[in-house]
Amino acid sequence: MELIHKNLPALIVVLPLCMGLLTSIIGRRGLGWWMAMATTGAVFAMSGQLLWNVMHDGAYQITYQMGSWPAPFGIVYIVDPLNASVLMVVSTIAAVLTLYARKSVASEIQKNRLHFFYALWLFCTTGLLGITITGDAFNLYVLLEISSLSTYTLVALGRARNRRALTAAINYLVLGSIGANFYLLGIAYLYQVTGSLNMADIHHILVNQVFPTWGGDAPQYRTTVIVGFAFMAVGLSLKLALFPLHGWLPNAYTYSPSAVSGLLASTATKVGAYAFIRVIFTIVGVDFAFGLLHTDTALMVSAGAAIIIGAWLALKQTNLKKMLAYSSIGQIGYITLGFSLNNVNGLTASIIHLFNHALTKGSMFMALGVVVYRLGNARITDVRGLGRQLPVTMGVFVVGGLGLIGVPLTAGFISKWYLVTGAIQAGRYEMAAVVLVGSILALMYVWRVVEQIYFGKRDENAPKLREAPLTMLVPMVLLAAASIYFGIDARATSWVSQTAAELLLGVKL
């Protein structure tokens, strides 16, 4: 037991990796799902334990040295409140969606390939957890590619239902690889200047040895650092689908298998956002990124455009999965806006929204997954009058929709509250206005669907639908209930997020 406790930060990545390999070999005949379920369940427990440990740790930091090589020579895994909460998001969603995936995926993928699906599923989780926990900039790249490569394949597996999944996957692959390579190139520049790959160490060298020379006549490596940061920022913006680099996202979300859409929407872009926050706040530092380069202004413009245009495009979609995909682009805008405000409330909004939006979007994609499971498609005409026939599923969809709008008593309200407070504190009244306009647009696109669900008439001849199977219903309801619970009692989530934000900005300690 002691051994497990001491090695938790490593185990949380190594366990799904090994289980993924094992699943691809012995996971036939339905065993694959059981292995994936057990693994994600264990990972969930571990990340819960890590979050608990780190929040009750005096220094708010747990450091784990891989193979006992001390930093900066070895790779270290570092847990602090920020990434502990992102780990919690990833592992919660992974565990809940694995339960959901059983029936949903079985209907979308050939039976003899199921064990490969769950192997990729676990690899994807491995990569996402690894990106979150690692304290090494190059290690982050490797894990980014592990998660991305398995994601491309998972998206392509939607081919059984619609061949467009294939073109969506190749598009995602090309853009995703360019993004990852830009990030890699950015690391090369910083490595050239600092000779280190450890995030904290890079920061230390930059702040103590490189930046002080910039004031004088002989600035050292000024252009190199700026170009390096620019490459990393663009690469990660591609990964997190920040407007206008979101081109790969809508089709990838729409045509992938339902469970994969859920996983992608609620974790992949969130982890990208986390990595971006790390680069800005931990590697190069706020004074450089925001103070010198004014990246915050650029991010705010992108985020504002994402919020308005994402929601506007969502309003025009007839395919509901695509509508949620565009809405996700808008939600990524909220997350980016939060950290670009550079104050505690804004950053808290970002971190809390990572969690709240994962709950909301996850449950909505799951609800649409049920419609796809029963009808084979999820157009707006398909859900007409389904409120009577699928009461629970549609209820979940509506709760999620209220969360997207940010109605009080849902989790989305808490995020927007912090976000608007942060914007006003930073004196960015126009950004607060953008958030409100975005909410109104969200109200419009959610209402459009709700109207069809409850007031539309279903075709007389259409067959009567049964409610979703229990293994799909339970995870969906769990997420929806959680999004209401954390909307009413946000003490736990805001405690963790606020602590993380204060630590990042150096207000605490």
Place this chain on the structure above:
Amino acid sequence: MQIVLDYYNYWICIILMMVGFYGVIAKTNLIKKALSLSLFQTGVLVFYISIGKVDGGTGPVLDEANADAVYSNPLPHALMLTAIVVGVATLAVAMAIIVNIRERYGTIDERDIEDIEHQTEE
């Protein structure tokens, strides 16, 4: 001229990367696109390798006879071994998807695929 000769390793990286980047954007044949992506990655690899070189440095094997030997930095090489593996895996996944596209669409040209997708609804 001097700036080209002094930094020729960087120029090679830039040319490789830009040729690859151009291919990724401009080519419509998916296989050419995937190969261009590979070329782009190679540019990054060469960049890493070249920054590991130390002026006058020898191979990083400890030379006990010569106490003040200068060694080149082996770390970027080690990093690029990983990146090469990633590149190969990316290319393999891309090719697998392209084979599937060929089977389902009957073409690997982006423009033709777009036409087909426009003609058929969802």
